[in-house]
Amino acid sequence: xxRFGPPVFLVLLAALFGAARSGSARPEYTRRTHKECAFCHPxxxxxxNDAGKYYRDxxxxxxxxxxxxx
Numbered sequence: 559x560x561r562f563g564p565p566v567f568l569v570l571l572a573a574l575f576g577a578a579r580s581g582s583a584r585p586e587y588t589r590r591t592h593k594e595c596a597f598c599h600p601x602x603x604x605x606x607n608d609a610g611k612y613y614r615d616x617x618x619x620x621x622x623x624x625x626x627x628x
Contacts (some may be wrong), residue, residue, distance in 0.1 A: 591619050 588595065591613065598610030606614060612622045 587613070593619065 587598075591597070593609075598606055598613055600607055608625060609619065609622055613619055616622075
């Protein structure tokens with residue numbers, strides 16, 4: 559069992575790093591859109607609001623029109 563330990567560990571470690579994804583919200587989005595993070599993300603979460611979904615789909619906020627408040 560000891561002779562398989564290090565190679566198995568290295569394969570698992572490589573798989574872990576290969577599968578790791580960085581978050582989709584990036585500082586360059588803030589620089590590109592000139593908006594704060596909360597414009598696309600509700601407070602306390604990484605989920606997207608309507609503006610964030612629009613940006614995800616179009617890669618720009620140009621043409622985005624917020625829904626009127628009720």
